[in-house]
């Protein structure tokens with residue numbers, strides 16, 4: 001099977017590493033990829049959001065399967081174009097990708113499917129903002145009703161900060177979604193979905209705030225770990241049965257069946273799981289940890305999802321133990337990051353239990369590896385338990401140098417120290 005992965009982040013690097021381990025994958029390409037992905041797949045330039053360009057490249061490469069990593073091409077209908085060209089594609093149609101692309105659409109689907117989620121209201125003019133804020137919070141949850149790579153969300157107890165963010169979004173012409181705050185620890189559950197067939201992967205937890213102790217602004221994710229030792233085993237089954245399957249069935253009923261990776265972001269409170277958001281693709285950085293524990297051939301799972309035969313393949317098998325990933329970010333991220341700094345210590349061969357996955361990296365003309373994005377590297381550690389996985393990742397980080405960079409030192413620490421529990425009534 002000849003596979004083309006679209007995207008250029010550490011998530012796509014993780015997908016490439018897993019696909020490379022699948023004996024059924026005979027040729028592996030990534031576009032546009034990055035300097036790290038280029039060590040494991042043949043990289044080609046492409047504009048991921050151009051359906052025409054992606055189809056032309058997939059055709060030129062005689063790809064049997066195209067795997068689309070990021071949400072923007074999916075929302076723009078790139079998967080539809082690939083399928084129309086007769087090539088199997090892992091990733092939902094534009095109609096189904098609205099589950100991420102429009103929070104209002106997602107809320108409507110959840111209401112129809114009877115799925116628990118936060119109460120929400122859309123505000124589309126400044127005159128309504130103050131009155132709407134009075135009906136919510138504290139804590140206020142103020143979101144951009146569109147794609148914002150995690151950075152469009154402000155969760156705050158400060159009414160001024162909530163108002164300023166809402167006003168700024170409205171000034172930019174973006175409708176604002178206000179939500180009631182959901183209590184309880186957050187869980188990311190990725191499910192392969194093919195119509196009404198739902199196959200969960202391991203549950204993971206992201207760390208969205210930039211600083212240790214969950215301080216500072218929200219980011220696209222600073223680290224993640226899997227599995228979740230504090231999550232009762234039956235909760236994954238409850239999420240699949242009570243959340244993901246009803247939503248998948250509702251999408252089928254609406255004539256926009258979901259095919260690809262449905263990412264349920266949930267808060268697990270005393271009353272059970274409630275949805276914070278759905279995404280229409282693998283999450284970043286959770287994927288880097290989840291795929292590190294996958295023992296089944298990834299190509300087979302993605303191809304079965306893309307070709308409507310997911311129900312016929314064996315469920316994924318997992319390595320014992322834990323995995324974590326820690327994001328190394330450029331100076332000033334999540335603000336405008338400083339770019340072009342030389343990175344050392346990140347290019348050594350990937351080891352099985354401590355991999356360095358690239359996101360915002362590129363090669364300078366003189367061959368030096370330099371930062372070219374806000375989130376630069378994702379370092380993955382795998383161990384017999386979460387403590388060992390943390391030690392492996394942080395040991396590996398110690399050998400990487402990037403001037404001005406920062407990373408969180410507490411990824412997975414609250415779980416190791418038994419400081420996370422699902423609240424009881």
Ligand code: GLY
Nearest residue numbers: 206221283284285
């Ligand atoms: N982990 C956050 C995201 O992928 O959107």
